[in-house]
Amino acid sequence: MEMQPISEFTQLVRYQPSLEWLDRSGPKVRSNDDLFHGVAGPGIVPAAVETRQSVEETLFVASADAKIWMSKVAMKLDMGVRERLFRQLDMLHDAEEWMDDGKPIRLESFQSLVRSILVHRIRSNPALALMPNGNVLALWNSEFARLSVEFLPCDKVRWAVHSKSEVNEERAAGMTSLIRLREVLTPYSGGAWFDGG
Known part of the structure; x- marks a missing residue:
């Protein structure tokens, strides 16, 4: 041969x-x-x-990575904020509620959220959701207004405000750096959203 x-x-x-x-x-x-x-x-x-990892494994790893990173800055966060973020991470990655086409949390997006909490001293408790690409979306609601902030990698944010009154309805949206977020939202009561007012 x-x-x-x-x-x-x-x-x-x-x-x-x-x-x-x-x-x-x-x-x-x-x-x-x-x-x-x-x-x-x-x-x-x-x-x-x-x-291939199972869905449960993928969600567990994404949640664990975010929690491990947060433990590195935990001493700068209030205990209540840490516990709430841990609970919200678990809820966001609940395998029983998971959509097959969803992506788990992007660590870089979660890092931007935590840094914004530290930089802007956010004391309010926004609802958290995941965008289809894994970015974190924080939602603040009041009776006549709504603020949503998508936390992007590299400390960037995309925001949208919708407010109604008896005489006016206003919508605004934009993208800015995390550092300037409170300043950019000032005309739309940015401090009230973050300070829990």
């Missing part, structure tokens, strides 16, 4: 950087040589088997 030469594809793949990442799932593959051991010619090249 005559051995066929190694195909160009196999040669290219064989000399690529190490495939150490394959070590996490399936058979123990420690290097390219292990992956192609015994390959003498063209044929089926073994592929990495992708292991």
Whole structure:
């Protein structure tokens, strides 16, 4: 039986950087040589088997990552705020209520939320929701007005205000840096939203 030469594809793949990442799932593959051991010619090249986490595992990991990060700044947060955020994280990642097409919380978005609580000394308790992309959405409601703030990565926020009175209805929206959020919301009673007034 005559051995066929190694195909160009196999040669290219064989000399690529190490495939150490394959070590996490399936058979123990420690290097390219292990992956192609015994390959003498063209044929089926073994592929990495992708292991998928269950929904419960994915939600648990996302929630745990957020809680671990928050524990690093916990000493700067009021105990009540910490406990509320922990509860809200658990509610946001409730596997029984989870929509199949939803994405778990983005850590960078959660970090922006916590930093805004610290920077603006937010004492009110907004409702939290997750956007389809995993960003945190904070919602403040009063009888005649509503404020929603989407916390984006890199300390950016997208906000929208809707207010009604007997003579007027007003809507405003924008995007700004986390640092300027209170200032930008000043014409719309920004302090009242954050201070619980």
